[in-house]
Amino acid sequence: MIQPCEIAQLGAKVLRQHAEIVDKLDSPVIRQIINEMQTTLAATQGVGLAAPQISQLKRIIIVASRPNIRYPKAPLMTPTVMINPIFEALSGEKEKDWEGCLSIPGIRALVPRYKAIKVQYVDENGNPVEKILEDFVARVFQHETDHLEGKVYLDRVESPIDIISESEYLKLFGHCEDSL
């Protein structure tokens, strides 16, 4: 039985390092990391997780969008493992919206992200996938791939005024189910 891992918190060096490409998809080590990520994310209210958040510098993310107050039309998806994910913006259009992060509890901020992106990754069965993601799912994907570059969402905030405490965020939106 796999136990949830401790989630690295802001200040941990591992959150500021580049993650490595996964070249052996069928290795037991990679399978173990994926299992630990799935178990860890399931134990939280998060909608995404990147391997560096459980102190593994591998290019693996999980995206687990579900509808929420700000994005009622966000798809409810089975948590999806994405290995070696990359993306390109479909247009330069960015949108600012709120993000939180399991590695930065207690804080929310407005973050500009591309609205629509074309993504490529390898799924957990080793199949290459290419698809277009929009809005909330595109936001989660960009947040998680930033973690693979040693970036956190606060690095992308345009002004300190866009950072608020989670308690104030809850007064605005009354929920906290969307940490990434």
Ligand SMILES: [Zn+2]
């Ligand atoms: Zn995060």
